[in-house]
Amino acid sequence: MRSRQRLRQVITPHINRxxxxxxxxxxxxxxxxxxxxxxxxxxxxxxxDSTFLLESxxxxxxxxxxxxxxxxxxxxxxxxxxxxxxxxxxxxxxTDSITKTRPGEIFVHRNIANLCVHTDLNMLSVxxxxxxxxxxPDVIVCGHYGCGGVAAAMTNDQYGIVDNWLRNIxxxxxxxxxxxxxxxxxxxxxxxxxxxxxxxxVFNVCKTSIVQNAxxxxxxxxxxxxxxxxxxGRLKDLKTTISSCEETPLIVSKExxxxx
Numbered sequence: 054m055r056s057r058q059r060l061r062q063v064i065t066p067h068i069n070r071x072x073x074x075x076x077x078x079x080x081x082x083x084x085x086x087x088x089x090x091x092x093x094x095x096x097x098x099x100x101x102d103s104t105f106l107l108e109s110x111x112x113x114x115x116x117x118x119x120x121x122x123x124x125x126x127x128x129x130x131x132x133x134x135x136x137x138x139x140x141x142x143x144x145x146x147x148t149d150s151i152t153k154t155r156p157g158e159i160f161v162h163r164n165i166a167n168l169c170v171h172t173d174l175n176m177l178s179v180x181x182x183x184x185x186x187x188x189x190p191d192v193i194v195c196g197h198y199g200c201g202g203v204a205a206a207m208t209n210d211q212y213g214i215v216d217n218w219l220r221n222i223x224x225x226x227x228x229x230x231x232x233x234x235x236x237x238x239x240x241x242x243x244x245x246x247x248x249x250x251x252x253x254x255v256f257n258v259c260k261t262s263i264v265q266n267a268x269x270x271x272x273x274x275x276x277x278x279x280x281x282x283x284x285x286g287r288l289k290d291l292k293t294t295i296s297s298c299e300e301t302p303l304i305v306s307k308e309x310x311x312x313x
Contacts, residue, residue, distance in 0.1 A: 127157075128156060128157055132157050132160075132187070133157070133187070134157060134158055134159055134160040134183075134187060134189060135158060135159075135189065135190070135191065136158070136159045136160065136189060136191045136192075136193055137159075137160045137161075137162070137179070137180070137183040137184070137187075137189045137191070137192045137193065138159050138160065138161045138162070138163075138193050138195060139162050139163075139167055139169060139176065139179075139180075139192065139193065139194045139195070139254070139258070140161070140162075140163050140167050140193075140194075140195040140196075140197075141163060141164070141165065141166055141167045141195070141196060141197055141200055141202070142163045142164055142165055143197060143200065143201065145197075145283055146195075146197050146281055146283075148161050148163075151281060151286060151288065152288075160179070160182075160183050160187060160189060162175070162176055162179040162180075164176065164218075165201075165202040165215065165218055165219075166196070166200055166202030166203055166206070166218075166219070166221075166222055166250065167194055167195060167196045167200075167250075167251065167254060168218065168221050168222070168250075168254060169194065169254040169255075169257040169258045169261075170221055170257070171257065171260075171261065177261065177263065180192070180258065180261060180263050180264070181263045184263050184264065184267050184272070184274060185263065185267070188272070189274075190273050190274060190275065191274075191275050191277065192258055192264075192274065192275070192276045192277065193276075193277045193278075193279055194251055194254045194255050194258060194276065194277065194278050194279070195251070195278075195279045195280070195281055195288070196247050196248070196250055196251040196254075196279075196280050196281070197247070197280060197281040197282070197283060198243075198244050198247055198280060198281070198282050198283060198284070199283050199284075200247055200250075202215075202218075202219060202222065203222055203243065203246055203247050203250055204243060205219055206219040206220075206222035206223050206226065206246075207226065207242075207243065207246065222246070222250055225246065225249055225250050225253045226246060228249075228253070229246075229249050232245070232249075233245060233246060233249075247280060248280055248291055251278045251279070251280055251291060251293075252278055252291060252293050254278070255276050255277070255278040255293050255295065256295075256301070258276045259276050259295050259301050260301070264276065265298065268297055268298050269298070273296070274296070275294055275295070275296040276294065276295050276296075277290070277293070277294045278290075278291040278292075278293040278294070279291065
């Protein structure tokens, strides 16, 4: 209790400085003291400018130094993440928040619709560094229901340069056209394409020379496919985990088994 009171004393001046720019109240200090990984930001808080972010960073930084004095020293020396997360760039899917993890625990790459394209040097560079240098044992491809990229790919509308990126999702639809067209409910068809897209991206990760070479050397690497629900905040395991070259062809049979 004494520690929490001290923490409130430390961050109160910063709260007072930014309260006039947002609806943030001093009472939210209590929330922050119990949830110090994230700056206090009630649901009705309105961020008006970038200054809010800088001030919130000060609150978070001082809170972390108080609750874990050696935190930043350990973070600055080396990173040893256990997971590589390949997810969507959607702002509503905050990796550390939905998994309740701290900085340094997840190596993250995000793009529109969580695609793993073999010509995307950005994604491949992150994957190579994660697997070959950081020796990360678990790669997670995570999509989310309600994904705008997947929704856009289901139409014939033009959105600009992003259309070239969305072509990859249209290909996923083409691969599974018979199944998807048999789903009369458009919302369920949308959700199913989100799942199938994740499954295909898991397969794409497994087909990279990076993962194939790691397996050939005996390195332990597992690739998982998950979907996040914006409606309830829960992660869903699609049961498409692959951990070796021998398992790669079984992805289809695993998916069929899951659907049963």
